[in-house]
Amino acid sequence: MLTEKIPDVVPPVAAEKPPVLVVDDEFGPRESISFTLSGEFAVDTAERVREALAKIKAKQYAAVVMDIRMPEMDGIQGVTELRKIDPLVSVIMLTGYGTLLTAQQAMVAGANQYLRKPPDIAELIDAVRKQAEATRLRRIEAKATADAVAMNSALQQEMQQHAPQVWQGRASVELVHDLNNPLTVVIGYAALVADEANNLAQRDPALGKKLIEYARVVEKAAEYCRHLSENWRNASRQITQFERVDLIAVAREVRTVIFFGNAAIEFAGLGEAWIKGSKFELMRVFQNLFKNSLEAGTTRLIVAATRRGDQIELSMADNGAGMDADRVKRALHGGFTSKASGTGLGLSICRHLAGTHGATFALESEPGKGTTVRLTFPAAPAG
Numbered sequence: 001m002l003t004e005k006i007p008d009v010v011p012p013v014a015a016e017k018p019p020v021l022v023v024d025d026e027f028g029p030r031e032s033i034s035f036t037l038s039g040e041f042a043v044d045t046a047e048r049v050r051e052a053l054a055k056i057k058a059k060q061y062a063a064v065v066m067d068i069r070m071p072e073m074d075g076i077q078g079v080t081e082l083r084k085i086d087p088l089v090s091v092i093m094l095t096g097y098g099t100l101l102t103a104q105q106a107m108v109a110g111a112n113q114y115l116r117k118p119p120d121i122a123e124l125i126d127a128v129r130k131q132a133e134a135t136r137l138r139r140i141e142a143k144a145t146a147d148a149v150a151m152n153s154a155l156q157q158e159m160q161q162h163a164p165q166v167w168q169g170r171a172s173v174e175l176v177h178d179l180n181n182p183l184t185v186v187i188g189y190a191a192l193v194a195d196e197a198n199n200l201a202q203r204d205p206a207l208g209k210k211l212i213e214y215a216r217v218v219e220k221a222a223e224y225c226r227h228l229s230e231n232w233r234n235a236s237r238q239i240t241q242f243e244r245v246d247l248i249a250v251a252r253e254v255r256t257v258i259f260f261g262n263a264a265i266e267f268a269g270l271g272e273a274w275i276k277g278s279k280f281e282l283m284r285v286f287q288n289l290f291k292n293s294l295e296a297g298t299t300r301l302i303v304a305a306t307r308r309g310d311q312i313e314l315s316m317a318d319n320g321a322g323m324d325a326d327r328v329k330r331a332l333h334g335g336f337t338s339k340a341s342g343t344g345l346g347l348s349i350c351r352h353l354a355g356t357h358g359a360t361f362a363l364e365s366e367p368g369k370g371t372t373v374r375l376t377f378p379a380a381p382a383g
Contacts, residue, residue, distance in 0.1 A: 017042040018062035018132045023052040023078070024094070025070045029118060033065060033094075036121055037128055049078035056085050060139075062132035065124075067117065068095035076105050083110040088138045090131030094119060140192065144185075182258060182287075185221040189214050220257045224283060242357075244380050245282060247273040247314055251303050254286040265290060269304035273312045275377040277357045285353050288346035289316055289373055296320035296371065312379045317372040323365040332363060 020041040024030035025048065034043045041062070046052035049070060056064070064082065068075035079091050091110065094117040112134065113127055196211045248271060255265045293301045298320035305314045323331065331347050347363070350373075354361040358378050365371040 018136075019044065019059065020128060020132065021046065021052060021055060021061045021064045023047075023049065023064065023066040023070075023075070025067065029067070032118075033124065036124060037065075040125065041128065041132070049073040049075070049081070052078065053081055053085065056082060056089070060086065061089050062135045063090045063092060063128050065092045065094060065128065068093055079110045088135060088142055090135045092127055092131055137192075182221040182224045185258060185260075186218055186225070189218045189221070193218060217257055220253070224257065224280060242276045242278055244274055245277045245279050247275060247282065247312065247377070248303075248305055250279055250282045251286050254283050254290060258283075258287050259290055259294070262290075262294065264294065264299055265301045265303065267303050269306050270312075273305035273307075273314065273377075274380040275312055275357065276380045277377070281353050281356070285350045285375075288350050292346050293318040293320055293371065296322075298370070307379065308376075310379050312377045314375045314377070315372055316374075317370065319370045322367045322369050322371055324367050328363055328365050 018041050020037055021044045022030055022033050022037070023046045024033070027047070030045050030047065034045050037043050044055060044059075044061075046055055049066075050073060052064070052066070066075045066078060070078070073081075075093055075095070079093070082089070082091065090112040092113045092115060093111040094115050096117040112131055115124065115127060119127075193211060193214045196207060196214065248267065252267065255262060259265065290301065293316065296318070298318040301316060301318040303314070303316050305312060307313075332351070351361045354375055360374075360376045362374040362376075363371065364374070
């Protein structure tokens with residue numbers, strides 16, 4: 001006789017509560033805040049700053065709620081010491097002495113938010129919820145950045161060990177160099193998508209829209225990586241697919257996908273600038289030039305296109321640190337970098353790819369006055 005086995009029903013796994021540390025020397029307020037937050041957070045408590053610091057050394061928290069006035073070491077001193085242990089965790093300071101000066105001291109010391117004591121329950125929960133989310137995003141970004149730095153470090157060691165290798169080795173290094181930024185984006189956004197998916201059923205349905213936006217960015221970044229890899233695979237066959245491409249649209253996509261819509265990158269001049277070229281090779285150019293500019297301390301990078309007869313001139317002017325004539329010459333030659341984790345390949349890649357598009361490449365820079373890159377492309381015939 002056959003017996004059908006009824007499958008076990010596996011209960012859903014509850015989402016883990018974000019850990020929060022409450023620091024207050026007064027028992028009543030400390031337990032009251034702990035109880036208020038315990039429905040949504042996993043709450044630990046400490047009655048002295050030194051006890052709190054020991055707990056922060058042993059465990060990562062999503063947020064710390066700390067009273068300012070405490071014996072032995074006050075909250076302002078506490079947050080200063082806390083930042084040496086965990087610079088990413090959000091800190092909410094509480095005080096019954098709500099003077100502007102105290103608030104300013106707390107924020108200067110490294111607090112993220114300031115509430116009067118006793119706090120309104122709804123205001124407290126909302127503040128901890130928002131600051132815990134901010135901590136989560138900072139930790140994801142920090143991990144992605146650390147992974148990128150480690151990749152660059154390994155890349156530099158590889159270059160030093162195999163400097164005499166033939167051009168294929170250099171091409172491989174260039175590929176890894178260009179994959180670095182989009183892969184960082186994939187890592188960061190993929191983590192966000194996974195976290196949001198786990199929480200979506202228990203949170204506001206409007207977050208579904210945010211989840212879709214993250215997924216689209218991941219998809220675009222992954223597609224970029226795939227095309228870079230495909231270009232490398234076909235390099236020996238010298239296969240390059242050129243079509244009508246809008247330079248401005250490509251630059252805007254790089255700002256959105258690779259640089260998280262960085263507001264420092266602005267656009268001026270023509271709304272469209274059509275040339276014949278490869279979208280993904282042009283993305284490599286903009287990726288490297290934007291990255292170089294932002295890492296030089298730029299707070300404003302203006303991308304402007306103008307039409308001059310049958311040519312399109314694209315300028316990228318920033319207000320970064322700039323370079324003297326000797327550094328400009330060395331940078332254009334290739335292999336020179338002033339960054340600890342740099343490879344010195346960025347401008348070489350840009351010049352090479354500009355040349356494959358029939359474009360000229362010019363670099364103007366002056367210390368303290370920023371840098372301007374000018375690319376002049378043959379304009380595409382009207383399509």
